[in-house]
Amino acid sequence: MTTAILSALPEEQSSLVQHLAHPQRLMHAGRAFWLGDLNGRRVVLALSGIGKVAAATTATALVEQFRVARIVFTGVAGGVGDGVNVGDVVVAQDYLQHDMDASPLFPRWEVPGYSRSRWACDATLSALLLEAASACVSSASGQFGLKSEGLSTVEGAVHRAHHGLVASGDRFVSAADEAHRLRSALRDAGHNVLAVEMEGAAVAQVCHDYGIPFAAARTISDRADDTAHVDFPLFVQTVASRYAEHMVLAFLQKL
Ligand code: ADE
Numbered sequence: 001m002t003t004a005i006l007s008a009l010p011e012e013q014s015s016l017v018q019h020l021a022h023p024q025r026l027m028h029a030g031r032a033f034w035l036g037d038l039n040g041r042r043v044v045l046a047l048s049g050i051g052k053v054a055a056a057t058t059a060t061a062l063v064e065q066f067r068v069a070r071i072v073f074t075g076v077a078g079g080v081g082d083g084v085n086v087g088d089v090v091v092a093q094d095y096l097q098h099d100m101d102a103s104p105l106f107p108r109w110e111v112p113g114y115s116r117s118r119w120a121c122d123a124t125l126s127a128l129l130l131e132a133a134s135a136c137v138s139s140a141s142g143q144f145g146l147k148s149e150g151l152s153t154v155e156g157a158v159h160r161a162h163h164g165l166v167a168s169g170d171r172f173v174s175a176a177d178e179a180h181r182l183r184s185a186l187r188d189a190g191h192n193v194l195a196v197e198m199e200g201a202a203v204a205q206v207c208h209d210y211g212i213p214f215a216a217a218r219t220i221s222d223r224a225d226d227t228a229h230v231d232f233p234l235f236v237q238t239v240a241s242r243y244a245e246h247m248v249l250a251f252l253q254k255l
Pocket of ligand 1: 076077078171172173174196197198221222223224225228232
């Protein structure tokens with residue numbers, strides 16, 4: 001049984017590649033896939049690419065070409081929910097595409113042909129990922145020194161692992177008023193979104209189509225506000241890979 005570990009960015013994947021036993025690099029659909037063993041589990045590591053289409057192609061290749069049994073995504077996201085701060089982790093309970101709008105033909109956010117706007121993640125995998133994320137943020141509060149890296153977070157902050165709705169769209173949200181509008185519109189329709197990113201909902205839809213369990217953990221790199229463009233690259237360079245490494249290794253141990 002092979003588990004796919006998807007990362008959005010090379011920085012998030014690099015330390016996992018270094019931990020691989022018996023690594024083998026294969027090219028498919030213009031992408032590199034790393035096969036090997038991680039903590040005694042058979043895995044394939046892949047980069048999703050950025051945006052929903054790239055992520056859907058990678059997810060489809062993982063299913064069709066590498067016959068993976070499950071897909072787990074670790075990456076970063078912008079926090080938009082109350083109390084979802086830089087250095088926290090959001091484990092997705094379900095996903096929605098915040099830029100899907102075929103109204104008035106279909107209700108806003110509904111994906112035509114599926115009669116739904118939300119895509120649930122696998123409950124069992126998500127529970128394991130949440131345990132791994134909680135352990136990771138506890139050690140992050142003491143170890144990772146986010147403030148000393150210049151990130152917009154509070155000195156000595158206690159980081160949290162959250163579980164809830166994540167929204168994906170082909171847009172880097174980098175203005176407080178845009179984040180506020182997006183969140184309020186969704187909340188008025190009963191969708192309480194905790195974080196935004198650019199790939200997860202696409203992978204969730206592909207996994208739904210193939211009947212493959214999917215789970216995702218997103219570390220909060222920025223607040224999707226006017227400093228997001230500063231916090232995001234800083235976080236990706238300094239902290240993201242340490243979070244990804246901790247969470248994935250702990251998760252695989254629990255599997
Ligand atoms: N990934 C990390 N931060 C993000 C943001 N602010 N918008 C979209 N995707 C992100």
